[in-house]
Amino acid sequence: MKLFLHRKDLRVDDLAAFNYLLSSSEPSLHMLILDPFLLRHSRHEAHSGKQFLQYVRRLMNLYKQYGKTIYVVYGEPEVVLEQVLHNAPIDEVIVHRDFTPYAKTRDRKLREVARARGVSFTEFVDHTLADLADFQISSGKSGPYKVYTPFYKKLNTYLQTFYRPSSPLHLGDLSTVDLAQLEGSQRLLELIQSWVPPFSLEDYMPAENPIESLDDFLTDHLPFYAARRDYYAYDGTSSLSAAINAGAISIRKVYEAVMEQEHSAAWVRQLVWRDFYLYQSIYDENFFGYEKTFDFTNLSDRHFEAWRKAETGVPIIDAAMTELNETGRMPNRLRMITAMFLTKNLLCPFTLGEQYFRYKLSDYDNTLNRGGWLWCASLGFDASPYFRIMNPVTQSITYDPSGQYLRRWLPQMAGLSDKQIHQPQAHAIVDLKQSRAAAIEVYKHILKSK
Numbered sequence: 001m002k003l004f005l006h007r008k009d010l011r012v013d014d015l016a017a018f019n020y021l022l023s024s025s026e027p028s029l030h031m032l033i034l035d036p037f038l039l040r041h042s043r044h045e046a047h048s049g050k051q052f053l054q055y056v057r058r059l060m061n062l063y064k065q066y067g068k069t070i071y072v073v074y075g076e077p078e079v080v081l082e083q084v085l086h087n088a089p090i091d092e093v094i095v096h097r098d099f100t101p102y103a104k105t106r107d108r109k110l111r112e113v114a115r116a117r118g119v120s121f122t123e124f125v126d127h128t129l130a131d132l133a134d135f136q137i138s139s140g141k142s143g144p145y146k147v148y149t150p151f152y153k154k155l156n157t158y159l160q161t162f163y164r165p166s167s168p169l170h171l172g173d174l175s176t177v178d179l180a181q182l183e184g185s186q187r188l189l190e191l192i193q194s195w196v197p198p199f200s201l202e203d204y205m206p207a208e209n210p211i212e213s214l215d216d217f218l219t220d221h222l223p224f225y226a227a228r229r230d231y232y233a234y235d236g237t238s239s240l241s242a243a244i245n246a247g248a249i250s251i252r253k254v255y256e257a258v259m260e261q262e263h264s265a266a267w268v269r270q271l272v273w274r275d276f277y278l279y280q281s282i283y284d285e286n287f288f289g290y291e292k293t294f295d296f297t298n299l300s301d302r303h304f305e306a307w308r309k310a311e312t313g314v315p316i317i318d319a320a321m322t323e324l325n326e327t328g329r330m331p332n333r334l335r336m337i338t339a340m341f342l343t344k345n346l347l348c349p350f351t352l353g354e355q356y357f358r359y360k361l362s363d364y365d366n367t368l369n370r371g372g373w374l375w376c377a378s379l380g381f382d383a384s385p386y387f388r389i390m391n392p393v394t395q396s397i398t399y400d401p402s403g404q405y406l407r408r409w410l411p412q413m414a415g416l417s418d419k420q421i422h423q424p425q426a427h428a429i430v431d432l433k434q435s436r437a438a439a440i441e442v443y444k445h446i447l448k449s450k
């Protein structure tokens with residue numbers, strides 16, 4: 001019997017593992033292990049954890065709708081696996097791969113548990129547009145790509161030849177094991193009943209079908225995406241990131257639906273940033289290597305607190321942080337502006353902001369979040385030879401000229417004129433001009449030592 005473990009693949013169609021399972025006619029046991037490590041620090045109460053658990057609830061409903069069985073348990077993955085292999089006649093474990101440092105360590109342990117019991121461990125890469133392990137893109141002329149545009153061009157050429165289309169197969173085509181019907185499974189069933197989370201899954205509303213968001217986006221926004229994506233007062237982007245990261249929607253199905261439309265290029269170019277960061281996480285050993293670096297000021301704590309609590313006195317920063325704190329959302333341009341403000345004007349280590357976003361973002365993804373923070377802190381892969389410091393006031397005037405977004409999230413400022421509303425308030429935590437000059441000096445040093 002085969003055991004399939006769901007992880008960041010919370011859907012029931014177009015899964016590499018399902019195609020593989022269908023090549024054999026025997027029923028498979030399907031499980032999802034909620035990992036205490038990934039839910040530590042009460043993460044189930046944070047936007048990022050909540051969103052994930054809502055996709056878990058949706059997955060459970062889908063299994064029910066198809067009349068199939070999935071066991072959702074809570075426990076350390078290697079302990080759960082060891083017990084499952086001990087108590088059920090499993091000969092193969094099947095998973096989709098993940099490349100974060102924690103996932104690699106976890107999977108090494110899982111592989112060892114399986115090997116010790118003579119059980120094979122089969123892994124598929126399923127979460128990116130391209131097979132990032134393929135030599136065709138893993139190696140440019142001088143090693144792995146470090147700059148986005150050449151990578152993007154290569155990926156497009158690659159996809160023209162090697163694209164693996166989505167599969168029409170789904171859970172309905174599979175047969176899953178119901179342990180209650182399987183002789184000798186009493187012990188495993190008892191264990192499963194004891195592996196419950198310290199919170200109730202019933203409290204989480206099942207997430208909506210992301211295909212509906214995709215359809216709305218294609219009809220209402222895609223044609224204007226290139227022109228409007230940065231104008232954050234409009235909801236002009238797809239809002240698909242959380243579903244894509246949880247694997248609640250197939251990246252191939254999204255890509256195919258978009259490619260059928262006119263005006264797809266700008267959106268696909270943005271989507272490929274995701275493959276680019278996932279690619280970096282595999283090939284650049286420094287990607288996850290930077291730790292709490294570059295703490296150049298003893299003001300970090302005070303600055304970070306003000307940033308986190310939306311109390312900097314710089315309207316665009318406070319509005320964006322308010323939206324994040326209240327909803328778990330923040331448009332891409334505002335992520336760049338708030339991240340640069342924290343790491344440059346406020347001279348805080350990027351890891352402080354990275355950790356905060358980890359807790360708060362409903363679309364949180366370890367790799368994409370790190371990629372975004374590295375880029376904003378000028379430690380990542382930027383085609384710019386020097387470093388960028390966005391001026392928050394100029395950005396605010398350019399992308400939200402009438403202050404619509406600021407008025408939405410900072411109603412106390414609603415009465416200010418369109419001109420006044422963008423300006424730092426009297427109590428602003430830093431002077432933008434001085435802090436920019438200080439940041440330039442510090443970052444010259446940082447980049448030299450990089």
Ligand code: FAD
Binds near residue numbers: 240273331357370
């Ligand atoms: P759309 O504009 O509709 O884009 C389509 C898809 O392309 C997105 O759903 C996403 O999958 C991908 N994408 C778009 N922009 C980027 C980008 N800059 N980098 C990588 N992929 C991209 N994205 C996350 O999914 N999780 C994170 O934890 C995350 N943290 C970030 C932290 C910082 C500091 C920054 C600057 C960016 C971060 N991003 C992160 C990238 C980006 O902000 C979000 O993907 C985007 O805002 C999601 O909104 P959307 O789905 O409407 O995107």
